[in-house]
Amino acid sequence: MKYFYRLLISLSGCLIFLLLHSFLGSLPSLAAEKVTFRYGLFEQSIPVADIRNYAEKQKVSGDLQSFLSYFSTKEKQKFQDALQVKMSLDIVALDKLINTGMGKQILSFASGAIARRDQATIQALRSAIILGAKSSEGLGLISFLEAYPSNQLVVDVSKISQLVSMANSSFSSADVPPKDNVSSSPLGKIALQYQILAAQDKQFLGCLFGDSVSAELGNTLGSGTFNFGLDGLSTISLLEQLKSLIPAKVKCEKAIIAIGGNDAWYEISDELFSKNLQEAIALVRTMGNKEIFLIPAFYSTVAASLDPTVAAPLSKVERINVLINQVAETEKVPVAATELATLYENNILKDNLTSDGDHLNAEGLKIYREALLQILKK
Structure with a gap:
């Protein structure tokens, strides 16, 4: 279980990094009220408002506390630091990027970790990115979540390892020291x-x-x-x-x-x-x-x-x-x-x-x- 929670934090960085390079279209401007991590029959939900409150005031709700209790002090600080990242992105450049073959491929791959009942996963991600990027604070984890066009963002943890592997593909874990590629x-x-x-x-x-x-x-x-x-x-x-x-x-x-x-x-x-x-x-x-x-x-x-x-x-x-x-x-x-x-x-x-x-x-x-x-x- 401890490894499972640590893997969720890895996803937070990897998934958002992948999604930062995607853009197109829009959906009705709803907002995710909670993030749900799903692993088989197990689910852990955290209200998005609790995450923002933690980022801005470092106040921890009961739901968030159960999530953070599996992390060391340094890991909590890394999560807090990640929540402070707010990127100002060139929308025109993102528009062009998503139309490249690699942009479409990465967006499609990243969408595999999001569970939805309809077939609008990619469209929903694109909408969350453009609306999040247009927010006054820039695109970050919180602005992305608050712009996601559904009341719940469900992450399929069973597919996280694929994203983590892709994000870390620049280095081989067998290489110490790693190689520059x-x-x-x-x-x-x-x-x-x-x-x-x-x-x-x-x-x-x-x-x-x-x-x-x-x-x-x-x-x-x-x-x-x-x-x-x-x-x-x-x-x-x-x-x-x-x-x-x-x-x-x-x-x-x-x-x-x-x-x-x-x-x-x-x-x-x-x-x-x-x-x-x-x-x-x-x-x-x-x-x-x-x-x-x-x-x-x-x-x-x-x-x-x-x-x-x-x-x-x-x-x-x-x-x-x-x-x-x-x-x-x-x-x-x-x-x-x-x-x-x-x-x-x-x-x-x-x-x-x-x-x-x-x-x-x-x-x-x-x-x-x-x-x-x-x-x-x-």
Whole structure:
């Protein structure tokens, strides 16, 4: 039962991530009043209002308490952090994306985890996404649920494992450390395709290129900026990303490259990392660029660094940062390190700024966002 509840939390992130890249049509604007997780004859229902109340005021109802009681303190914090994610999405780009073959395939696949008595599952999901994205707070888990055109959203847990497997397909669980193949994973491909459609023929005052830590910020750096962060990104996939964006005539006056943690985790060689980073800088300079800033690779906590399935050893991250400084000196670009110093203590991520030891929680993201804004204002 404990594993079952933990799997439900995995679904919350995976399912919504898949659905973020889908759009079309509309249905009567009803709203889901509760979410029901179904596994065979077993069902657990949680009122959507209780979830919002928990997100905004951290008040826990009886129904939600029975759900959260199976989780550790850190897992509860991760769930709370997920509820704070609210994404501002380009509706036109989403419209185009859903009409691609991969967009239709992923939406259809994701709909398999939703149980409905009629045949309108895909249409209902599309409606919830557009209405949720149009809400004043942007698209997030709560706005999606509140826009779902039925009084109940029923999730079939027996099909969750397929979604989780798809979401994690960029890495093989047998690989420690994992291998970088973001550009060949379904989610990596569709995320990049969304970026191309949303940024095509546009000029931005500031662009952020980075991994999952940067991706968690969403497009919250202000008007005229774009966050090109992708989960799992290393310098290998960064080159593929840039080579896809350049033909789309994406222009960036200022660019921040926040990369390196995954390179350390994937055990990419010093020579390859330096070569890739130099090539990435050269490609960014062809995008109408006036200034480039590098950010040191993100450190994790000590505990996370000791688990090869979670993060790279701190010594390897430190080595990557030495290489970043060397490349910066060669390429004559600044390394913005002082702005991020408050995230760390002796090059170790502070426990109160992370929920999993490797990524930033809401408070950590606030500090990171402010640091990026300072850099862009230079």
